[in-house]
Amino acid sequence: MAETPDQVHWRGVHHLALVTADMDATVRFWHGVLGARLVATLAVPSFKHYFFDVAPGNTVAFFEYADQPLDSFAKPAGVPYARAAQFDHLSLHLPDEEALHRMRDRLKAHGCEVTDVIDHGFLRSIYFSDPNGIALEASWWTLDPTGRAADHADERLFADPDPVPAVRELREEGRLRHTVATRLVDGVIEDLRREGITLER
Incomplete structure (x- = not known):
């Protein structure tokens, strides 16, 4: 597939922001056990934010909030859980x-x-x-399917026998017929308003 002027050139995940109730234990595990070097830290009175290197330019980061009790839970990968609706x-x-x-x-x-x-x-x-x-x-x-043109008909990689309509469009037409719009959550808009910033909707 030829490159187009509006093609996005992703460089991986800058950082994935997660939450910890114990930053010390998190450093000991991510840096000490996994070998993901601690490469940067931020701190303000309300939180600490630490970054662990997982590849050039790519980090996993953790927030530890001050005086904020957390209702933590643990779940196995790939098992649905109502309290983990957005992250698996x-x-x-x-x-x-x-x-x-x-x-x-x-x-x-x-x-x-x-x-x-x-x-x-x-x-x-x-x-x-x-x-x-x-x-x-x-x-x-x-x-490895990355870094090359995708073949949506390659059943080794696209094995869903009943794919969603978007995949069928990519397979049959080489493009999506439409995309979806999203909205900021109200809390973000309220924070911006407090800073005197308004957004056009």
Whole structure:
């Protein structure tokens, strides 16, 4: 597919912002166990915000709020849970099978529970949790679909026998017939108004 002037050039995830009730334990796990280097910290009276390096330019970041009790929970990856309506799990990318086994051994050496390697066809994974109960996965692509044109008819990668209409449009027409609009949540708009900023709707 030819590049177009409006093509977006993503560089990965700048940061995924999660929440912790114990930043010290979070640093000890993410930096110490997972080897995701702590690369930056922010702090204001109401929160701490720490960033962990997972790839060049890509970080996982945590907020620890001051004087804010949290109703925490833990859930396994891929299992629906009403209290986790928008987030299921985070998968971190590894280069190959050997690296996946090394990460599994590293987790075990630190006393962390971890699954055996699960073969999902185009990717292989292990599953574990962080001290906050966040479901984590480490994966590597056995058939990497990124960084190249997508073949929506390739059943090795597009295996849903009854895909949603958008996938059928991509497969049959090479484009989406329409997109969807979104709105800011009211809290964001109220915060902006307090700063004297109004948005056109």
